[in-house]
Amino acid sequence: MELDTIKDAFDRVTKKQKISFSKTQEVIDQITKEIEQAIMKMQTSSSDAVECCDQVPILAELRTKLNEMAPMSQLEGCQKELSIGLSKYVKLLEKYFNPDISKAYRNVEFDNHIINDIIASHFYRQGLFDLGDCFIHEAQESDASTLKSPFQEMYGILEAMKTTNLGPALSWAAKNSERLSQKGSGLELKLHHLQFVEILQNGTRDEALKYARTYLAPFASVHKVEIQKLMACLLWAGRLDQSPYAEFMSPTHWEKLAEELTQQFCSLLGQSYESPLSVVIAAGVQGLPTLLKLSTVMAAKKQEWQAMKQLPVPVDLGREFQFHSVFVCPVLREQGGDENPPMLMPCGHVLSKQSIVKLSKSSTRPFKCPYCPAEATVSQCRQIHF
Incomplete structure (x- = not known):
């Protein structure tokens, strides 16, 4: 999954950043230690008259030690690796995150008043009353x-x-x-x-x-x-x-x-605990990569996916967005109920009872599943409960 790939790349960059920070801190500590030792040697000079002469070899020794440490050379390697990792991560983000998300937008007419109420209600339920008032005014x-x-x-x-x-x-x-x-x-x-x-x-x-x-x-x-x-x-x-x-x-x-x-x-109040707007945005973020990929594939085939009544691919949003079970028959496009319950076919596909009756035309005659080559009879289909 794209998000897993991005997370792995982010973790690698984070690890390199921590290594780079540790190495930098180590070099700084070494330099600080040498400088502090040189200062202590200067402070222990016994005579002010000869103090200036005594400090020259001390400073020369300090310079020699710093040159031997070569702090810039020590830092170049880890900094170079960090820079390479960051550049790769940026390219990965550009690959998977298309800034033009309008391709995943479906032209649907909304009531502006209802949308404004939803947004204002979101601000109020978050306790952002001034922001909600400002939005209502604007x-x-x-x-x-x-x-x-x-x-x-x-x-x-x-x-x-x-x-x-x-x-x-x-x-x-x-x-x-x-x-x-x-x-x-x-x-x-x-x-x-x-x-x-x-x-x-x-x-x-x-x-x-x-x-x-x-x-x-x-x-x-x-x-x-x-x-x-x-x-x-x-x-x-x-x-x-x-x-x-x-x-x-x-x-x-x-x-x-x-x-x-x-x-x-x-x-x-008749409202959910979580803000509906937050839930919708979170679900949209999860489904957006699939919709963007679908729009790209359909555009390459010169097909218009927005005209479709049903998406050709599933959009998996995870169990956190499954609030209740509603079955809609993929054939009749009608919601199931007590009179028209969902029925499981031997091949694993689920249709409504009315669809199965219409497809079979007889309780004993086999009929073909509309989604795969398998055949079944009415007696082989079992009612399922969500």
């Missing part, structure tokens, strides 16, 4: 408060959590308690858990007990074991770091909870 879009205000609330909660202030997070969780429960989220209990530990460590035992009776008691019937552990922490009030439950004070709990809150917040 794009001459209408007020984007509906996109901005939810993420302002989320980042306000996250900023408060950075200062160990769980008040805004607890208020939001209480307001959305029912919706969080429907999603099977334990976020509200985890927030109360952290708040209880904070009170126990910085407050008094009575304050912690009062908080537990008010906010933890409703969870006791479902989360009995966890509540019991928290109640045992009351015995270690003020010195929880010396208890068997010291792990409750780990900063990683705050980090994980902030991430979970972000996920649940976006989920309740």
Whole structure:
């Protein structure tokens, strides 16, 4: 794969750069050592009157040693290898990275308003509110408060959590308690858990007990074991770091909870945790080399690939971009479902049930696979589940 080739070339250049740096540092250290020794000899001169005469042979000796070391000659070899490696790496980048990516672009009409909303929403979900406002203004879009205000609330909660202030997070969780429960989220209990530990460590035992009776008691019937552990922490009030439950004070709990809150917040907004724009760009970067290569091959054959309804080659984006399974029959070009499920043929190709029925024309008559010379009957095809 092109990316593996580029990475290997980069690793080789990096290795040569480290060798060159080490050699350069070694030569500098040698020169520094000789100069320091010469300075020490000068400083040990016993008489100011003869000091000038004594320094002449010292400086001559230093010059002789530096000439014998020949620092430039020592550095020329590794620098030359580094320069050769860098020039090869640049040529490799020029070979695999075509600056003209427009050849991989397919002429598709987009709604500019929707595109602008996607970009602005990306800035807001990253917490770049000033940048989002500037973009909306430059794009001459209408007020984007509906996109901005939810993420302002989320980042306000996250900023408060950075200062160990769980008040805004607890208020939001209480307001959305029912919706969080429907999603099977334990976020509200985890927030109360952290708040209880904070009170126990910085407050008094009575304050912690009062908080537990008010906010933890409703969870006791479902989360009995966890509540019991928290109640045992009351015995270690003020010195929880010396208890068997010291792990409750780990900063990683705050980090994980902030991430979970972000996920649940976006989920309740009906949006994904990761920015759709980031995902699309990342997927495009992975698929771009294949599309560029396809456009080059098709241009050499004087064929227009943009007019095709289906790409002649697969674009492998990896499992990180596989969010759910949707089967579209390559023959009928219709999405599969309960009434028209995907069927696996003996040759390994998958068609929809309706396609197989149309191709076979009979339950016992063999038919040819539209993608290979193999033949099969309807009874030999098996329904598959994604």
